[in-house]
Amino acid sequence: MSTEAKPTDFSAARIHETVQQILQAGVLPPIVQAGHPVLRQVAVPFDGQLSDAELGQLIDLMRMVMHKAPGVGLAAPQLGIPLQLAVMEDQVELDADVAATRGRKPLDFFAMLNPGYQPLGVSSAAFYEGCLSLNGLQAAVSRPESVRLDYTGADGTRTQRDFSGWQARIVQHETDHLHGILYLDRAELRSISSNAEYSARWDQPDIDHAREGLGFLPAVPGA
Structure with a gap:
């Protein structure tokens, strides 16, 4: 049986109605959790379903929800x-050694529409990730x-940008969401940890200790 995500059946009118309900509610909307079908569908490309003003309001609201999370x-x-x-926006302050190990640099806020990404080179890196739609869990993901x-910016300009390190990880994670992919689909399943266990045992700059303790991503023989 195929596990490929199927396109959503939302019409342009239904998307517009859903956005209006959220914008007019007067409160920050909840973040839907794994098991909600929308997270397993290929989202509709943006094609003018919202006016410029509505799109701007939605982007502002999403930024507030992201910050509150x-x-x-x-x-x-x-x-x-x-x-x-x-x-996306990453202004988290980290220990310098942790930031260097993870290639984590500040990412200024930006919004992207209809994104797609391609790897540059063959290098990959594995680190623990979490997700606001999978509360309480973290897992190691190689990307x-x-x-x-x-991608298309909020102003309608089609743009190409190169990202590396943790910024590239964020870009991939969020683009995957728009195609019905959750980070656990790409994770090393033996690495899955509760937030409490991760904080107590595996919260280190890299995943070497967790890899050894949980038995995932074994080192390549002879490396």
């Missing part, structure tokens, strides 16, 4: 909206270290 990225499907839109992102 707190997180460094949020995709529209995480609010129950199957539209290819995500926001390309550098990617080229092709």
Whole structure:
């Protein structure tokens, strides 16, 4: 049986109605959790379903939800909206050694519509990730270290940008959301940890200790 995500059946009118309900509610919407079907659908490409003003309002709202969570990225499907839109911002302050090991540098806020990415080179890196739609869990995910992102900005300009390190990880994670992919789909399953166990045992700059303790991603023989 195929596990490939299927396109959402939301019409443009239904997307617009859903967004209006969220914008008019007067409160920050909840982040939907794994098991909600919208997280397992390919979102609809943005094609004018919202006016410029509505799109701007939705982006602002998503940024507020992301900050409150707190997180460094949020995709529209995480609010129950199957539209290819995500926001990202990473200003988390980390120990210098941790930041260097993870290649984590500040990422200024930006929104992307209809994104796609391609790996640059063959290098990959594995680190623990979490997700606002999978509360309480973290797992190690191997991803390309550098990617080229092709996306449309909120102003309608089609843009290409290259990302590396943790910024590339965020970009990939959020783009995956728009295609019905959760980070656990790409994770080393033996690495899955509760937040409490991760904090108590495996919260280190890299995954070497967790890899040895939990028996995942074994070292390549002869390396």
